[in-house]
Amino acid sequence: MSQDYYESHRGEWQWQDGDYTVTRTTAWSGPGCHDGCGVLYYTKNGKLEKVEGDPDNPFNQGTLCMRCLEMPEFVNNPARLGHPMKRVGERGENKWERITWEEALDIVEEKVRAIWADYGPESIVCHIGTGRNNCDQIPYLCYAAFGSPNFSMGYLAGDSCFCPRSASMASQNGDFMIADCSQQFEKRYDESTGWRCPEVIVNWGCNAVVSNSDNFYGGWIVDCMQRGSKMITVDPSLTWLAARSEYWLRVRPGTDAALAMAMLNVIISEDLYDHDFVECWCYGFDELAERVSDWTPERAAEVCWVDAEDIVGAARMYAEASPAAIQWGLKLDQTTNATATACAVNSLWVVTGNVDNPGGNIIIRNAFDQNLSYGYGYHLLSPEVQAKRLGAEFPLMSRAGYSSSAHADSVLQAIETGEPYPIRMVWMTSTNPIANMGADAPRIYRALKGVDFVVVNDLFMTPTAVAFADLVLPAAMSPERNSQRCWWVPNRTLTKVTQYEECVSDDDLVTMVGKRLHPENFPWDDNIGWINHIFEYETNDKLPYKSFEEAQKAVWSYPEFQYLKHEKGLLRPDGQPGFNTPSGRIELYNTNLMLWGYDPLPDFKEPSCSPVSNPELAEKYPLVLTTGARSFEFFHSEHRQAGTVSRELHPDPLFEMSAKSAAEHGLSEGDWAWIENQRGRCRQKLHVNPSLDDRVVRAEHGWWFPETEGAEPNLFGVFDSNINNLTPQCENGDTGFGAPYANQLCRVYRCTEENSEVLPGEQVTKHGGYSKVIDESNGDVKVGAIYG
Amino acid sequence: MTVNALLIDYEFCTGCHACEVACKKHLGLPQGQFGIKLLQDGPRELPGGGWEYNYLPMPTSLCDMCASRLDEGKDAACVHHCPAHAMRFGPADEIAAAAAEKGRRAMFVPTV
Numbered sequence: 001m002s003q004d005y006y007e008s009h010r011g012e013w014q015w016q017d018g019d020y021t022v023t024r025t026t027a028w029s030g031p032g033c034h035d036g037c038g039v040l041y042y043t044k045n046g047k048l049e050k051v052e053g054d055p056d057n058p059f060n061q062g063t064l065c066m067r068c069l070e071m072p073e074f075v076n077n078p079a080r081l082g083h084p085m086k087r088v089g090e091r092g093e094n095k096w097e098r099i100t101w102e103e104a105l106d107i108v109e110e111k112v113r114a115i116w117a118d119y120g121p122e123s124i125v126c127h128i129g130t131g132r133n134n135c136d137q138i139p140y141l142c143y144a145a146f147g148s149p150n151f152s153m154g155y156l157a158g159d160s161c162f163c164p165r166s167a168s169m170a171s172q173n174g175d176f177m178i179a180d181c182s183q184q185f186e187k188r189y190d191e192s193t194g195w196r197c198p199e200v201i202v203n204w205g206c207n208a209v210v211s212n213s214d215n216f217y218g219g220w221i222v223d224c225m226q227r228g229s230k231m232i233t234v235d236p237s238l239t240w241l242a243a244r245s246e247y248w249l250r251v252r253p254g255t256d257a258a259l260a261m262a263m264l265n266v267i268i269s270e271d272l273y274d275h276d277f278v279e280c281w282c283y284g285f286d287e288l289a290e291r292v293s294d295w296t297p298e299r300a301a302e303v304c305w306v307d308a309e310d311i312v313g314a315a316r317m318y319a320e321a322s323p324a325a326i327q328w329g330l331k332l333d334q335t336t337n338a339t340a341t342a343c344a345v346n347s348l349w350v351v352t353g354n355v356d357n358p359g360g361n362i363i364i365r366n367a368f369d370q371n372l373s374y375g376y377g378y379h380l381l382s383p384e385v386q387a388k389r390l391g392a393e394f395p396l397m398s399r400a401g402y403s404s405s406a407h408a409d410s411v412l413q414a415i416e417t418g419e420p421y422p423i424r425m426v427w428m429t430s431t432n433p434i435a436n437m438g439a440d441a442p443r444i445y446r447a448l449k450g451v452d453f454v455v456v457n458d459l460f461m462t463p464t465a466v467a468f469a470d471l472v473l474p475a476a477m478s479p480e481r482n483s484q485r486c487w488w489v490p491n492r493t494l495t496k497v498t499q500y501e502e503c504v505s506d507d508d509l510v511t512m513v514g515k516r517l518h519p520e521n522f523p524w525d526d527n528i529g530w531i532n533h534i535f536e537y538e539t540n541d542k543l544p545y546k547s548f549e550e551a552q553k554a555v556w557s558y559p560e561f562q563y564l565k566h567e568k569g570l571l572r573p574d575g576q577p578g579f580n581t582p583s584g585r586i587e588l589y590n591t592n593l594m595l596w597g598y599d600p601l602p603d604f605k606e607p608s609c610s611p612v613s614n615p616e617l618a619e620k621y622p623l624v625l626t627t628g629a630r631s632f633e634f635f636h637s638e639h640r641q642a643g644t645v646s647r648e649l650h651p652d653p654l655f656e657m658s659a660k661s662a663a664e665h666g667l668s669e670g671d672w673a674w675i676e677n678q679r680g681r682c683r684q685k686l687h688v689n690p691s692l693d694d695r696v697v698r699a700e701h702g703w704w705f706p707e708t709e710g711a712e713p714n715l716f717g718v719f720d721s722n723i724n725n726l727t728p729q730c731e732n733g734d735t736g737f738g739a740p741y742a743n744q745l746c747r748v749y750r751c752t753e754e755n756s757e758v759l760p761g762e763q764v765t766k767h768g769g770y771s772k773v774i775d776e777s778n779g780d781v782k783v784g785a786i787y788g
Numbered sequence: 789m790t791v792n793a794l795l796i797d798y799e800f801c802t803g804c805h806a807c808e809v810a811c812k813k814h815l816g817l818p819q820g821q822f823g824i825k826l827l828q829d830g831p832r833e834l835p836g837g838g839w840e841y842n843y844l845p846m847p848t849s850l851c852d853m854c855a856s857r858l859d860e861g862k863d864a865a866c867v868h869h870c871p872a873h874a875m876r877f878g879p880a881d882e883i884a885a886a887a888a889e890k891g892r893r894a895m896f897v898p899t900v
Contacts, residue, residue: 005861050813053869063871066809209802209871219871222800226873238831240802243841632804645809648819691831691839 006055006062013495013553019044024054024555025495027478028485030430030459031074032067033635034131035059035212036487038555039068041479041497048075048479048498057556058186059490060217066632070645074477075500077641079706080460081474082501091449092712092765094466101502101512107471109516111453112146115424121147122388123424125411127154129431129636130161134485136372137506138429139405143377144521145514146427149389151374152406154431155438158732158739159397159408160333162214167402167737168342171592174580175571176488177349177361179325181220184364184489184561189223194563196359197227200321202314203241204234204345205256206329211630213329215487221327230321232314234259236626237656237698238691247314250693252305253626254335254607254743259311260344261602262300264292266315267351273319274353281355281566281579284589284600288347291601303604303612305693319352323359331742334628336731337605338738339396343590344602350586356564363571367559369540370486375404376538380521388421390414394736396596409730409739415447429457429506430475432464435718436637436702439727439739442680442719442760442769457509460641463718466710467765474503481505482527484534484551491543492556493531507531598735607743608731609677611695614745621677621745623661624693627723628701628741642707653721655699656689657748665748672751675699677744680725680770682760683751697746699723712765719760725770791900792853793883794864796844799892800874803828803843807866807875814857814865815850823850824866845875847898853877 009015013024020042028036038057042050051071055062074080084104089095115123126142128135130153142151153159169176182188182195189195201221209218221241225231233242234249234256242248251259267273268289278285297315301308318324326349332341354360378386391407392398398407415423426448431437438444448454448468456462456469465472480503483494496505504512507527514522524530531548542559545551562570569575578584582591587600594600611618633639633646640647655675657665667673671686675697684699692698701724705717719725727741749755763770803826811823825848830841845866854864854877862868864877876886880897887895 003861008861055868060871061873062868063873064806064810064869065871066805069806069809069813069869072813209804217871218802219873222802222872222874226800238839238841240841240843243831243839244799248839643819645812645819649805649808689831690833 010056013555017042020049021497023495023497024056025497025552026057026492026555027068027071027494028134029132029478029635030475031071031477031635031638033212034134034487035215035217036134036485036492037064037068037217039064043497046498048072058188059183059556060219061188063219065212066645067635067639071479073644074459074639074641075479075498079641080500081458081472082503083474084502085472087470092467092715094461094711096472101504104471104473105512105516108455108513111425112517116147119422119424122150122385123422124148124427125150125152125406125423125425126427126429127152127431127433128429129154130156130437132430133506134487135374136376137510139374140377141427141510141513144380145510145517147381147385147518149378149381149386150406150411152408152411153437154428154433155412155444155729156408157439157727157729157741158333158336158338158737159403159405160338160737160739160741161330162333163403164333164338164737165328165342167396167735168339169346170402171587172343172346172581172590173363173586175363175365177346177355178216178364178488179327180359180362181224181325183216183220184362184558186490186558189227194358196323197224198229198321198323198325198359200232200318200324201229202232202234202318202324202326204326204328205331206327207235207239207241207630208327208329209240210632211329216327230317232318236692236696237629237689246317247310249304249306249310249314252303252693253331253624253696254610254740255304255604256332256335257337257341257344257602258295258300258303258604259306260341260348261292261295261604262297262311263315263318264288264344264347264351265295266297266312267319267348268292270316272316273351277353277355278351281585282350283583283585283587285351287601288588291603318348323357324352324354325360330628331626333738334740334742335607336733336738336740338733339593339735340599340602340605347588347602350588355586356566358563362563363565364488366486367489367491367557368486368543370491370534370538372486372534372538373404377521378404391736396593396598397736400592400596403736407736409732412444412447412729415451423451425453426451427455427457428464430459432458432462432637434464434467435462435704435722439724439741440679440729441722441724442764443729445764446769460706461710463704463715467712467715473509474501476500476503476505481507482531482548482552483507484531484548489561490556490558493548493551495552607740609740609745610743611745617678618745621747622695623697623746623748624695625675625677625697625699625726625744625746626742627699627727629698631700634702637702637704640704640706653684653700653703654687655684655697656687656692657697658692658694659688659690661694662686662688665750667748667750673748674751674755675723675726675746675748677726677746679728680760682720682722682725683756684721697748713762715761715765717761719764722760725760791880791897792877793880794847794867794896794898795876795883795886796894796896797874797892798842798844798894800872801843801845802872804871806869806871807845810865810869811851814854815852817850821850822848823852824848844894847896851898853898
């Protein structure tokens with residue numbers, strides 16, 4: 001074998017390899033997720049030809065998932081948007097005229113100035129997909145260029161993607177906490193850092209190896225398993241990790257809080273908790289113990305459809321391990337009980353003393369104090385404008401500041417009702433809400449049709465763009481952008497290696513728009529100037545580089561990390577030991593929640609549409625529906641383009657039932673069936689999943705079919721297989737956080753010619769959708785209003 | 789001449805398709821063709837409790853053992869990218885010895 005190729009280029013950020021230029025950098029959305037893995041881009045004559053994992057990058061250590069490996073198929077895809085376009089037909093006709101960037105910016109400026117004059121800046125709303133571009137550019141556009149406080153995720157009901165867990169952690173601990181798989185160290189699994197491999201890892205409410213969610217690369221769990229970690233998995237389906245777990249708790253969707261409280265009950269009643277930690281560092285342990293005292297394993301077993309012995313066994317195994325880590329996920333957010341659920345799980349790692357210890361759940365902050373994200377530029381708004389942010393009815397989010405975005409459901413209601421003020425313009429970057437993320441997609445369709453001016457800035461012509469956009473602006477993909485980011489650690493950069501047509505990076509687009517409207521907030525010329533500004537003004541002086549030119553060569557930089565920061569006085573502004581909470585302790589009795597009028601202790605609330613809470617509805621819709629399980633092939637609604645490896649491996653939308661349930665419904669593997677409830681229906685293809693409870697159905701999200709007709713009524717088939725025809729908007733927890741995406745009821749029946757005459761696309765675009773009867777009290781559909 | 793082999797630790801293969809796609813990209817294979825193909829067994833409940841649920845990527849006749857990558861001093865594309873670090877490539881005798889170190893491992897010798 002010749003000399004090790006990667007070894008020979010160690011320390012270089014760019015080199016020539018025959019006709020190729022090889023560039024060492026990182027990648028994040030879009031396309032793909034927001035993890036920021038290290039990549040080697042191979043370009044030839046300015047075209048991206050192939051992508052390899054960077055073996056020197058500690059984050060992914062040379063490995064890559066299939067989505068980055070197939071990135072050239074998307075970067076060089078002829079279906080990409082390449083030029084600004086304005087609508088020439090009616091909305092939904094998919095007729096466009098190419099215009100110049102100058103013309104596009106003229107249109108935006110004219111509309112914004114007119115709205116400012118006639119309504120006020122708050123009548124402009126900006127959205128991104130959850131975590132897109134990670135995540136500060138479009139928030140800055142909203143606040144610093146448009147002067148509006150109304151940035152939010154594209155109709156993500158209840159902000160139910162990490163935001164509920166974030167708020168619970170912030171209020172309870174004063175900080176974020178994450179499972180310690182050594183990701184904070186450049187030396188990774190080398191224990192000279194003080195890191196220890198968790199004895200037990202609990203993977204709860206996310207299939208980590210598929211989703212790579214929340215800046216956590218799922219392969220790290222497998223790395224830890226190979227170093228001895230034992231697993232506990234909480235999931236309605238037997239995931240691959242569940243099959244390798246000592247305990248698989250097959251929880252009924254939406255009942256995780258009951259399970260967590262029963263585990264707390266076992267740990268406290270069997271005296272398995274960490275007395276020293278509780279004594280020294282916790283507030284409200286007795287109240288928590290009292291609250292969980294009647295949550296016996298037997299009671300939770302009945303609620304959660306899990307065996308009581310398994311709850312006991314898992315609780316003991318977790319509590320007796322030292323250290324143990326919990327890696328949790330999105331499904332804990334996707335219930336109206338999200339805040340309490342997250343507090344309950346957070347309490348598990350607290351009472352067992354797995355707090356900022358090696359191999360437990362560590363306290364993590366953004367590298368080099370660079371705290372941009374959804375709040376970047378918000379301080380530029382006057383208090384009067386900030387007070388107009390939609391969602392003020394939820395004081396924990398708004399007044400206490402535990403949300404850094406407007407409340408998506410409240411934005412939708414403002415569009416629908418004009419209250420508290422009308423919404424006249426919606427700007428959407430890399431978000432496709434009627435394909436993904438927006439619950440009750442037909443309702444969003446009706447609402448957005450009524451907005452005066454809609455800009456869609458995306459990678460491809462999406463159903464959202466066809467249905468609503470007046471202006472479509474082409475977005476650059478990851479290898480076409482210079483950028484940098486912090487999301488915990490490390491700080492890292494994107495280096496631009498290619499250009500597609502006239503696509504513009506988010507950073508440059510925001511700068512171009514901002515310079516026309518509020519030039520004083522944009523004292524830089526381009527994306528590189530903006531990065532340098534962030535390094536100078538938004539980052540502490542421990543960052544080892546001061547310019548993008550230096551940063552792109554370094555590619556990444558890890559800050560120093562210390563364990564047990566609460567013992568060292570490293571968490572509080574006053575430098576005292578303890579946590580950054582009102583009591584200085586971790587608040588098992590959450591005084592922040594109490595202050596704003598909420599229950600300070602975790603509790604379980606039955607989902608509103610369940611066999612228990614609504615037996616009458618369950619007679620018509622007897623199956624419990626959970627949605628949104630991730631696939632290796634897709635990131636949400638991305639990667640659906642025909643001819644790509646993603647669609648080759650995963651051509652159709654799939655839903656799952658147990659073999660027994662499928663047989664009872666007369667269905668076999670591969671049959672197309674309608675999934676239906678009181679809100680609407682969609683069709684997907686059956687995959688028999690022998691591990692499911694017979695009463696549970698799992699369905700995929702994010703489907704559209706770019707190979708089919710874009711114009712209405714088809715809209716790339718976006719409504720036909722859309723599981724969000726069945727989920728509600730504006731049903732949130734009392735905090736405003738959480739929405740029941742993953743705990744609905746449904747029935748399933750085979751697709752036939754007769755029952756498929758009017759497809760959902762036609763129903764939604766031509767016949768007013770599924771829900772003409774609106775309940776004035778909460779804006780939601782009256783249960784049972786659709787099919788009598 | 790050294791005979792090379794591929795080691796798969798199917799206790800840890802998550803079924804993520806990265807090897808398939810890395811290989812397709814390296815060999816420039818069209819839709820429907822693979823140099824290594826992911827096989828799946830399960831999930832299936834076992835009579836004594838527990839579940840059988842395994843993935844095993846199997847080299848196809850199109851696998852050229854990444855000859856050109858090895859010439860450049862690189863490792864095999866599938867091995868390089870496996871997010872679970874569940875694959876190894878090397879001389880068959882070394883791989884055979886490694887395969888015997890723990891259970892649930894498979895060794896492939898695509899060509900001799």
